[in-house]
Amino acid sequence: MSTPTPKQLQIQNRELKILEIAREHVVSEGYHGLNMDRIAEEIKSSKGTVYNHFGCKEEIIIALAVQTMEKRAVLFQDAAQFKGGSRQRILAVGHANSYFFQKFPDHFRFEQMLRIDSIWEKTSAKRRMLVKSCEMKCMAVVAGVVRDAIATEDLVLPEGTSPEDLVFGLWSISLGAQTIMASSESLTDLGVKNPALALRFHIQKILDSFHWTPLSTEFDYDSIEDRIDREVLNLS
Amino acid sequence: MSTPTPKQLQIQNRELKILEIAREHVVSEGYHGLNMDRIAEEIKSSKGTVYNHFGCKEEIIIALAVQTMEKRAVLFQDAAQFKGGSRQRILAVGHANSYFFQKFPDHFRFEQMLRIDSIWEKTSAKRRMLVKSCEMKCMAVVAGVVRDAIATEDLVLPEGTSPEDLVFGLWSISLGAQTIMASSESLTDLGVKNPALALRFHIQKILDSFHWTPLSTEFDYDSIEDRIDREVLNLS
DNA sequence: GAATTTTTTGACGAACTGTCAAAAATGGAA
DNA sequence: TTCCATTTTTGACAGTTCGTCAAAAAATTC
Numbered sequence: 001m002s003t004p005t006p007k008q009l010q011i012q013n014r015e016l017k018i019l020e021i022a023r024e025h026v027v028s029e030g031y032h033g034l035n036m037d038r039i040a041e042e043i044k045s046s047k048g049t050v051y052n053h054f055g056c057k058e059e060i061i062i063a064l065a066v067q068t069m070e071k072r073a074v075l076f077q078d079a080a081q082f083k084g085g086s087r088q089r090i091l092a093v094g095h096a097n098s099y100f101f102q103k104f105p106d107h108f109r110f111e112q113m114l115r116i117d118s119i120w121e122k123t124s125a126k127r128r129m130l131v132k133s134c135e136m137k138c139m140a141v142v143a144g145v146v147r148d149a150i151a152t153e154d155l156v157l158p159e160g161t162s163p164e165d166l167v168f169g170l171w172s173i174s175l176g177a178q179t180i181m182a183s184s185e186s187l188t189d190l191g192v193k194n195p196a197l198a199l200r201f202h203i204q205k206i207l208d209s210f211h212w213t214p215l216s217t218e219f220d221y222d223s224i225e226d227r228i229d230r231e232v233l234n235l236s
Numbered sequence: 237m238s239t240p241t242p243k244q245l246q247i248q249n250r251e252l253k254i255l256e257i258a259r260e261h262v263v264s265e266g267y268h269g270l271n272m273d274r275i276a277e278e279i280k281s282s283k284g285t286v287y288n289h290f291g292c293k294e295e296i297i298i299a300l301a302v303q304t305m306e307k308r309a310v311l312f313q314d315a316a317q318f319k320g321g322s323r324q325r326i327l328a329v330g331h332a333n334s335y336f337f338q339k340f341p342d343h344f345r346f347e348q349m350l351r352i353d354s355i356w357e358k359t360s361a362k363r364r365m366l367v368k369s370c371e372m373k374c375m376a377v378v379a380g381v382v383r384d385a386i387a388t389e390d391l392v393l394p395e396g397t398s399p400e401d402l403v404f405g406l407w408s409i410s411l412g413a414q415t416i417m418a419s420s421e422s423l424t425d426l427g428v429k430n431p432a433l434a435l436r437f438h439i440q441k442i443l444d445s446f447h448w449t450p451l452s453t454e455f456d457y458d459s460i461e462d463r464i465d466r467e468v469l470n471l472s
Numbered sequence: 473g474a475a476t477t478t479t480t481t482g483a484c485g486a487a488c489t490g491t492c493a494a495a496a497a498t499g500g501a502a
Numbered sequence: 503t504t505c506c507a508t509t510t511t512t513g514a515c516a517g518t519t520c521g522t523c524a525a526a527a528a529a530t531t532c
């Protein structure tokens with residue numbers, strides 16, 4: 001239990017190697033580029049060995065999605081600790097989310113695959129637990145900011161609405177907008193010239209409508225973006 | 237062109253039959269239940285004939301999604317003509333959307349498959365056009381309601397925001413929320429007790445925040461739901 | 473160093489997709 | 503009716519890929 005033999009280490013490393021290779025395949029050639037024989041070849045083992053690690057192809061996809069979700073969770077945690085008022089902090093999370101989407105579009109694709117029935121159905125209970133715990137971690141972080149806002153009286157939620165309900169709304173609009181952006185080729189033709197900007201605008205509108213102070217009319221939230229870039233996302 | 241020979245009729249009918257059978261397969265057994273050999277068998281033709289209609293498996297999926305989108309477009313058109321103020325009409329569309337999701341969850345799944353890269357990639361330009369024109373029809377209907385609202389001065393959009401931008405927001409939050417509802421098993425554990433209600437609430441919040449009158453505080457929009465059920469959805 | 477357990481291997485069966493040359497059906501024209 | 507060109511259908515076939523499993527190899531224990 002406590003002593004990892006060399007053999008066990010080798011196996012652990014191999015698991016990471018498999019995921020690394022699988023990720024490359026999916027990124028460069030899409031879901032169909034993921035091929036068990038080829039993975040086996042590239043890690044210089046046999047197919048049976050790959051199947052020792054992952055019971056089926058779909059388990060690999062889920063494992064990759066979990067990696068992505070963990071990465072996102074860390075980013076959200078950092079963003080939630082942005083130095084500023086509660087509304088600045090929630091917007092930092094939103095900004096981090098947009099950044100994540102634009103900078104790593106492939107990660108978004110893995111999270112999407114997670115939601116495909118035919119993939120989800122085939123995965124083990126154990127791996128589903130991992131997904132669930134990632135979701136809960138993200139939810140806890142963001143709902144935590146909402147709770148802080150309530151505690152500091154920046155926000156009063158209406159009767160019957162929980163912090164999680166509000167997060168659900170923000171989550172929904174972000175996920176939906178990004179899904180459309182990633183898959184609808186013709187957004188411009190549809191009359192939506194700058195969907196990313198529209199998303200940001202809508203999020204502000206939602207927060208305003210919950211009367212989360214300071215309102216977007218009272219504070220220029222665009223002005224803190226540079227600081228978010230530097231302090232949370234480590235950009236130049 | 238103008239005279240459909242018996243043979244051509246037979247072919248047209250067969251195409252519908254193929255889609256019907258394919259739909260049953262996907263509904264009852266998921267994406268993996270879709271099988272070209274089985275379809276051929278059930279329409280009492282050979283596989284080659286099926287391939288005469290659809291160049292690949294994915295084309296069938298897209299065709300099914302288009303059927304769904306057309307159904308939705310008709311529903312939206314009806315809803316947009318609801319007798320009432322502009323905000324009532326946009327909410328009728330939202331209500332129709334929720335109804336569609338809850339009543340025909342399978343239809344939602346087809347629309348989701350549309351957004352999967354590995355499926356989309358394989359489809360012909362011709363069929364993509366069909367998807368696009370459905371999207372445009374839906375967008376035009378809903379944006380039309382927004383334009384009516386502007387014309388009647390129920391709504392004033394901020395500088396730089398188009399009616400389509402507003403529709404994009406509503407579309408995003410609806411799609412996102414439904415995606416999460418359809419795929420996240422543990423929403424309750426996450427603290428979201430009634431996601432469908434939360435979605436409705438958020439939509440009202442967005443409309444309020446655009447100051448689309450009458451505001452939800454000035455008019456009891458719950459009270460028109462029975463009428464929407466009867467006049468748009470033909471429910472008892 | 474022998475015995476036991478764990479891990480690896482790759483040939484194999486099964487399922488499915490998409491192709492294509494040959495066969496059959498169709499629709500005029502003579 | 504008969505012939506012929508065109509369209510449509512057929513199903514055997516090649517090609518992929520997944521996942522299995524008995525046997526071999528490696529690691530571990532005694």
